[in-house]
Amino acid sequence: xxxxxxxxxxxxxxxxxxxxxxxxxxxxxxxxxxxxxxxxxxxxxxxxxxxxxxxxxxxxxxxxxxxxxxxxxxxxxxxxxxxxxxxxxxxxxxxxxxxxxxxxxxxxxxxxxxxxxxxxxxxxxxxxxxxxxxxxxxxxxxxxxxxxxxxxxxxxxxxxxxxxxxxxxxxxxxxxxxxxxxxxxxxxxxxxxxxxxxxxxxxxxxxxxxxxxxxxxxxxxxxxxxxxxxxxxxxxxxxxxxxxxxxxxxxxxxxxxxxxxxxxxxxxxxxxxxxxxxxxxxxxxxxxxxxxxxxxxxxxxxxxxxxxxxxxxxxxxxxxxxxxxxxxxxxxxxxxxxxxxxxx
Amino acid sequence: xxxxxxxxxxxxxxxxxxxxxxxxxxxxxxxxxxxxxxxxxxxxxxxxxxxxxxxxxxxxxxxxxxxxxxxxxxxxxxxxxxxxxxxxxxxxxxxxxxxxxxxxxxxxxxxxxxxxxxxxxxxxxxxxxxxxxxxxxxxxxxxxxxxxxxxxxxxxxxxxxxxxxxxxxxxxxxxxxxxxxxxxxxxxxxxxxxxxxxxxxxxxxxxxxxxxxxxxxxxxxxxxxxxxxxxxxxxxxxxxxxxxxxxxxxxxxxxxxxxxxxxxxxxxxxxxxxxxxxxxxxxxxxxxxxxxxxxxxxxxxxxxxxxxxxxxxxxxxxxxxxxxxxxxxxxxxxxxxxxxxxxxxxxxxxxxxxxxxxx
Numbered sequence: 001x002x003x004x005x006x007x008x009x010x011x012x013x014x015x016x017x018x019x020x021x022x023x024x025x026x027x028x029x030x031x032x033x034x035x036x037x038x039x040x041x042x043x044x045x046x047x048x049x050x051x052x053x054x055x056x057x058x059x060x061x062x063x064x065x066x067x068x069x070x071x072x073x074x075x076x077x078x079x080x081x082x083x084x085x086x087x088x089x090x091x092x093x094x095x096x097x098x099x100x101x102x103x104x105x106x107x108x109x110x111x112x113x114x115x116x117x118x119x120x121x122x123x124x125x126x127x128x129x130x131x132x133x134x135x136x137x138x139x140x141x142x143x144x145x146x147x148x149x150x151x152x153x154x155x156x157x158x159x160x161x162x163x164x165x166x167x168x169x170x171x172x173x174x175x176x177x178x179x180x181x182x183x184x185x186x187x188x189x190x191x192x193x194x195x196x197x198x199x200x201x202x203x204x205x206x207x208x209x210x211x212x213x214x215x216x217x218x219x220x221x222x223x224x225x226x227x228x229x230x231x232x233x234x235x236x237x238x239x240x241x242x243x244x245x246x247x248x249x250x251x252x253x254x255x256x257x258x259x260x261x262x263x264x265x266x267x268x269x270x271x272x273x274x275x276x277x278x279x280x281x282x283x284x285x286x287x288x289x290x291x292x293x294x295x296x297x298x299x300x301x302x303x304x305x306x307x308x309x310x311x312x313x314x315x316x317x318x319x320x321x322x323x324x325x326x327x328x329x330x331x332x333x334x335x336x337x338x339x340x341x342x343x344x
Numbered sequence: 345x346x347x348x349x350x351x352x353x354x355x356x357x358x359x360x361x362x363x364x365x366x367x368x369x370x371x372x373x374x375x376x377x378x379x380x381x382x383x384x385x386x387x388x389x390x391x392x393x394x395x396x397x398x399x400x401x402x403x404x405x406x407x408x409x410x411x412x413x414x415x416x417x418x419x420x421x422x423x424x425x426x427x428x429x430x431x432x433x434x435x436x437x438x439x440x441x442x443x444x445x446x447x448x449x450x451x452x453x454x455x456x457x458x459x460x461x462x463x464x465x466x467x468x469x470x471x472x473x474x475x476x477x478x479x480x481x482x483x484x485x486x487x488x489x490x491x492x493x494x495x496x497x498x499x500x501x502x503x504x505x506x507x508x509x510x511x512x513x514x515x516x517x518x519x520x521x522x523x524x525x526x527x528x529x530x531x532x533x534x535x536x537x538x539x540x541x542x543x544x545x546x547x548x549x550x551x552x553x554x555x556x557x558x559x560x561x562x563x564x565x566x567x568x569x570x571x572x573x574x575x576x577x578x579x580x581x582x583x584x585x586x587x588x589x590x591x592x593x594x595x596x597x598x599x600x601x602x603x604x605x606x607x608x609x610x611x612x613x614x615x616x617x618x619x620x621x622x623x624x625x626x627x628x629x630x631x632x633x634x635x636x637x638x639x640x641x642x643x644x645x646x647x648x649x650x651x652x653x654x655x656x657x658x659x660x661x662x663x664x665x666x667x668x669x670x671x672x673x674x675x676x677x678x679x680x681x682x683x684x685x686x687x688x689x690x691x692x693x694x695x696x697x698x699x700x701x702x703x
Contacts, residue, residue: 056547057518164636165404194403194574199618199630206627221547228620228630247626265552267577269619271600280549282503283517 005314006042008244008322014046016082016215017068017183023076024060024067028288036287037063039239040077045183050209050216052230052247054223054262058284060239061219065185068217069103070094081183099129102176106188108168109160112175118155118163119145122175129179144174147211148204166197170204177212185217190225202229223262227251232320235259238284238295241314245321255323255330257300294326302327363434365536365568366392366415371428371438373407373414380641384410386592387428389667392585394535397562397569399579399600401615402589405637408572411589412538414438415570416453417445433535450477454529458541460521464513470497471509474528481532496527500557519550523557530561536568537561543578555582576616580604585675588612591638591648594667598676608670608683611649647681655682655692 024038038060142152148170243256297303317331373385430438475489497505543551596609617631650660682688
């Protein structure tokens with residue numbers, strides 16, 4: 001899976017965000033070694049689409065989200081948002097660009113300033129960018145708060161700790177919408193919430209997306225959640241993309257062995273369903289010294305010598321369905337033509 | 345019971361005591377706060393047989409964690425009001441002091457927590473942390489404890505146990521740390537293991553591994569397992585029985601298969617329906633339980649779930665439903681006036697569907 005390649009990128013005037021060969025590395029102390037957090041991934045998102053990014057902890061999905069926002073400048077690659085290259089943009093221009101791309105984080109309580117009133121937190125972006133008159137700002141903030149299900153009057157006099165985790169996530173969502181962004185990157189927005197609250201927040205995101213014409217990148221480790229909200233899903237493993245497919249196609253016909261493992265690991269809320277014995281042992285290896293060839297090969301049941309030496313490339317095996325695997329579960333073995341010498 | 349007599353109860357003796365392992369009668373745990381009395385656990389009764397696994401399910405604030413901590417005796421002493429009876433292997437443990445409970449922790453009851461990082465000592469090697477209860481509770485020699493620690497790491501499937509024994513918690517991943525926690529909990533061979541959201545902080549692949557491991561250890565050691573979680577999906581495949589909690593009360597309890605086949609409580613139904621299903625098409629609307637759990641300082645009169653229940657009627661807001669057994673299965677009890685499947689439930693459903701414009 002340690003796949004590279006751009007076969008899955010689309011040539012469409014509707015592409016809102018295009019990421020190519022994105023690379024993010026972190027130095028390890030003074031050892032000269034580096035953590036290969038994201039190793040040359042490419043993806044694109046169409047206007048109005050929801051792209052899901054899934055994978056285990058350490059696969060680079062959150063780093064990808066942050067690198068797109070330029071919260072950490074990537075070591076390599078390009079990020080084109082609304083036609084503008086972000087990686088070499090000046091800080092001032094980047095601040096401006098971030099008004100149109102916003103982020104929601106996993107821990108809703110710690111992402112809100114504990115000492116301020118909730119309504120002020122939501123209003124602050126408008127104040128900073130001097131949008132509208134005071135009255136216009138207030139109207140906008142109150143209508144957004146009501147839209148996410150928070151009482152504006154209560155928000156005006158309460159601090160974040162007076163709200164539950166689910167409510168704080170709603171407040172974060174309201175704050176992310178206040179500048180009318182086109183793209184929202186949601187980094188594990190529901191994984192800290194109870195299942196019942198999770199469902200409320202997922203439904204809310206769908207409603208807001210339709211109403212405000214948003215494009216979403218939804219990052220999570222739970223494939224059932226990602227499948228519910230996404231149009232297209234990219235599965236990541238150890239800094240690489242393994243498989244890209246429309247959500248329903250990915251579930252019906254997973255082609256990558258890792259995708260299959262992720263699907264089989266989801267607990268089924270039905271005691272009559274036999275539990276799959278998890279077909280995978282251990283945990284991902286260290287991204288400091290990733291395995292040669294396909295990065296999934298040490299844990300893959302189908303790995304052979306080729307997988308250990310040669311990195312698979314993303315190739316199309318169905319409509320909009322791409323996989324980076326020499327021996328995928330569907331679509332047949334990779335033909336020689338897609339072999340390539342590039343490796344991580 | 346005096347401290348002396350507690351220590352005299354050997355493990356073998358405890359295991360031979362007939363009757364259920366755990367027997368709770370009207371357990372209440374209330375906290376005094378500036379806002380008033382928080383009724384975190386408000387009259388819970390159930391029994392758990394030896395070697396069985398029980399899932400305690402509910403949302404945040406339902407009292408599931410406080411209930412398991414009440415059984416273990418892991419509560420703050422100040423501002424806590426406790427009543428009711430908790431019998432463990434025939435011995436009353438509900439009124440024991442922390443000092444007395446120390447003889448029971450580890451040897452009889454052990455607990456693993458949600459966050460494996462903060463539950464391990466960051467300044468102590470893994471090997472020493474596993475050996476500590478062995479030396480303390482079982483009086484093992486240093487060498488024996490070290491050898492047992494190594495075997496325990498193998499039991500919980502940690503590769504290269506010798507290297508791991510010398511490591512510190514920060515050198516391990518979250519999944520590995522949770523395995524270490526399980527090894528520590530298993531160290532003195534407890535009769536009951538409490539796992540409080542043991543997999544919530546872990547990835548799905550690791551979650552599946554840890555749940556399998558817990559099940560395996562339970563069977564091998566003939567241990568009772570209490571799995572506390574908010575996710576019905578987690579308990580479905582890994583427990584014999586399920587207890588659903590809401591607002592500090594037990595609202596439904598049944599053998600796992602029975603619960604999923606014939607749930608009675610609208611709350612249980614709502615919890616199950618809110619889980620995203622892989623079989624559903626993407627963008628399918630998720631079913632939600634509207635609103636939030638009740639304020640346990642001023643819980644609603646009548647059924648505590650009534651304000652959020654789609655099927656609630658006037659009686660639900662006035663009278664509290666008692667926990668009663670179903671007619672066809674004495675092991676299945678629920679607390680609801682108009683349970684799922686009753687004529688009133690169907691009537692309410694028809695009314696809701698009509699107003700939503702669907703059939």
